[in-house]
Amino acid sequence: MLFLKLSRGNVMAGRKRKMLSIASAPVKAVNKHEDGTDLEMKASPAKLEKTSQCEDARGDDTERSHYFTKNELQQRQREDFFNQSCISLAKALLGKVLVRRCADGTELRGRIVETEAYPGGEDKASHSAGGKRTARNTAMFMKPGTIYVYPIYGIYLCMNVSSEGEGAAVLLRSLEPLQGQPVMRQLRAARRKEGARQLKDKELCNGPSKLCQALDIPRCFDRRDLASDPEVWLEREPNTSPAEPHDIVSAPRIGIESHGEWAKKPWRFYLRGHSCVSVVNKEAERQSPCGLEMSDLAPSEAQSDTGQHNVKRT
DNA sequence: ATCGGGATTGCCT
């Protein structure tokens, strides 16, 4: 197999991470409140540094190479992709695949099916409203493609990708699981009541904090570069075309009701009819074009959903 | 130093 050498974590770095991982791992492989994710959430900063996923694979110059396969280089989204306006990027991300390479080499993949644009500036709903820059939201002001991870409600995380524009970023809201579903299910189950029913595939990543759990995205990924990081990146699927406008529903963003007129901006985007979307907005779907002319629909159909589920785009 | 709220989720009725 052809390997191309770039700068970032090599084999030795990987081994070192794995050993540290074992050293800090709980005795039971998967135990509620003792898995790595939980540890990450509750650990003090000093303790946090010892978890494998939070060890900075970029820190040590002597262990700083990573071998990307030719395939990886062809499909990985490079930095110019992220350099577009916030709303444009939010739509362009739909259909792209988020990849997470875990410390043990396991790769988890999910297709992005729902996003929200937070352009910043006047937008009161954004963490960067009014150009406000804080320790938390610094990543929103960094170069397009920078990951912004923030904690919410004390117990969850949300992942964003910065775009062009001061303080602008796109929230990732839902993924369609493509690879590593058993691992995702394990990561998600660790936070749930013992003995709870098994989650369906479409429930693994259908929410902003769910996808962070399922892909093991920790807080310390904040400010990393999605275009060059060895542990997380974005791919386009081969032989697929971008989502057509009629495949994309735009609706008001979720959970920001208190922000008045800004809550009404239709800056949530999702793939029409996709079963992994977290919240379907029938009103918005009725209003936006959907490929079929309204005159093609019987009156009863025009008022209900289109019957599409799990739409697979070509 | 203290205080209030949050780009959510899961469980319960």
Next chain:
DNA sequence: GGCAATCCCGATG
């Protein structure tokens, strides 16, 4: 559909 969980961050004094 209601509501508790849970804590970091930013605002305020």
